[in-house]
Amino acid sequence: MKIEIKNLNFSFDTLDQPIFRHTNLNIDTTWRLGLIGRNGRGKTTFLNLLMQKYPYEGDIICDIDFVYFPQTILNKKNLTYYAIEEIMDLELWKLERECQLLSLDKEILWQPFEQLSGGEQTKILLAAIFCEESKYPLLDEPTNHLDINSRKIVSEYLKRKKGYIVVSHDRHFIDEVVDHIIVIEKNQLNTFKGNFSTYEKQKQLQDQYEIEQNNQIKVEIERLKKTSKEKANWALKRERNSGNDAFENARAARMMKKSKVIEKRMLSKIEEKTKLLKNIESVDSLTINCLFNHRDPVLRAKNFSLAFNDRLLFKPITCEIYQGEQVALVGPNGSGKTTLLNYIINSNFYGTINGELTIPQGITKSIIRQHYNDNEGILKDFATAHHLDYTLLLQNLRILGVERDVFRIPIEKMSYGQMKKVEFSKSLGTPAEFFIWDEPLNYLDIFNQKQIKSMIEQFKPTLLFVEHDQSFIANIASKIIEINPY
Template structure:
């Protein structure tokens, strides 16, 4: 048995004003099934890179482990998936097929180009590649992104059966609950470690936050009382000091004969006032130490432009195909003003392909009909947005965005202002997702098309989006695998079914 021991770890990116880790100390047992959670930009992926010695840091990280990281980098996504995987690791085809069968994936996808696979299919074959290797310690970064509900459950069941430990980064609360026996949370000012799953963390964190709030309220009352007392004593002291020069014929007026006694008493009161002020300053400093890990969530804004058009999208008997292989059975639906339609279905069923067809970006074949008004203002959140590059000022100018609204939404999504000067391509995946989302929120649109908007977003962001959508009630077409999110925001659902499934399309 081996431990990962971290002593006085200090690290921050050179172009950021604050440290991600400041003299952090941790001890992680290699047998733990550890869920690593925290808000975007707090350093979850950075910590995995530090463990792999990919970044320079101060302090010590000691272990005797060899790591295997997910997601693996695919250098040429145009070649067949099996060849792309074999370039990453020395594996046999039968090994990958065995893991794909365990993940309930048709091994035939290995004979398609990696680029042509859906996001969920790409995730699954990269997970299969990870699971082939049982000699290295797995560092698994966001494995549920792009996975449908069944896919997430299959991965959770697989990890539950693994005897070796691992570290998993995920914002999927249900997933972390299923697979973890320890949870590590990177908070605003510290790193907290809990024995148990996400529910354990949530309960303990709620108790801690409630205690901090109660202490804060008590301290605020104490500070108010001290301020009032110090102010009163200071006023009396100053008034007595003035009496030393008052009318000498009035008894007790502070005439010349009384100046010594008055001055001494005023000095004592002044001293007590200064002592109260010093105590109050110390209490204020204590107050600043409270609430240090409580998250504050501000409401987002959305530039939705309601239109006079009643029907924004009509789909009739639509079927899309690649190489004469239909992706789904024919489907029919309508999207009307202020409705929010969720496209449902397993990975590879063609949900993103329908979006691509609407946007005139689909490269396959089509039968049926898709119709929408001309010059319809559409704002699109993409699954893949790695082409977002440059500074934020360059980005806002290139996309003709209102800079103030864009930056406000970015900040409300939890993006630290210190990150605003960074190049987008150097940001974390969560931060880059926020760039893509804030762009969509800032664009004037009649229809919002969001393809898996929750990928890489933390639970606070997910709740923000739910509240925003329910408040604004925009017209939307959404692809998302988070069942709770869909249940809250969608007004209707359309389920795509692959042609091998002979059941009827559910609308």
């Protein structure tokens, strides 16, 4: 079946620019489609338009019903099966079958939904989506709350399915589970056959071609401007030198008139050439305020672990982190990664501390947290409260793709993605010797990740981070510390 989009126009009243303008697209529902684009460009909005949740101009023609992930559970205290049955029409045997394909024990269907881990909740909701076989799945960030192993399981699961649209900021995941790409660029939707890596290569070639064409057109425009100016100056000079000679005056007038015609023709050509110039999007570089000194290592652990009620959270670790290293802390969900980071940040822990962990006294730290609901107020006051360079804060937010009209909104009223970028920019602008980031890529798009990768390669900050994105770890980490549940 087909989904046909004709002359789609859509805009929010609060935005200066439309999200989509005169957009046309044809989608085959057997494609495994990845939907990508910079934050704020309309990925979730596009899914909502397909489901007819917003009024729009144009036509969206299709004969299928859609089912959206993540679903909203109304009663999280209810047993998982009944909590899902309350919002979806499904059969138990089908849900058990899909759970098995996702390596879930079917017994979790009879546990309260709120007691499941974030990863289990994600997988059980995915299982429920694919029970509704007559509907077309729209999957919005299915990798949220999943560790590396769970992402592999979900990836293998989706490879068995045929026909869906998936939004994800995990490049490796997208490469694994799609055979076509929809890209949101400049108020338009464009399709490419292949995965994200295929699209990226094609886009680089296309951009390079357009850059070369732009350069040629700009040279031609300058030549036309120069010719026009020379003709006008020559005619003006003849007019001034004509004196009182009637014949020369008439001749100069004709030359001036002719020069005006030539100038008009040149301006018309310049306008035509200017219309051919492509608006190629360029991405500026992020700036990080990292400091270096003579103190090394910045962290040393020897047989170190944390415990609650005499039960270790993870097996003891021994490691060192030196200045200029980018260290990934990896381990399955629930192994204590965030708890360990929090202890490194502020030395607060209400259980038992085993072994040794030392950090040079007075070392300056800059953090990115998983939860940052305490960030609030307008950006200027926020910068003052956190001793940040206000201009640098806005610069990094703009580079990360936050539109200028958002700068006037209190942080607590921003979208999740915008709030994350405030937290990220705060860390970048905080002068520090040691950066500690807990899942920094959450809510950041693939294009942001490239910016962050380039920044880290350029500045080489001393960094300890937790992240589940395999591509990011492979490209960024100079060292890996693995922690395992005890």
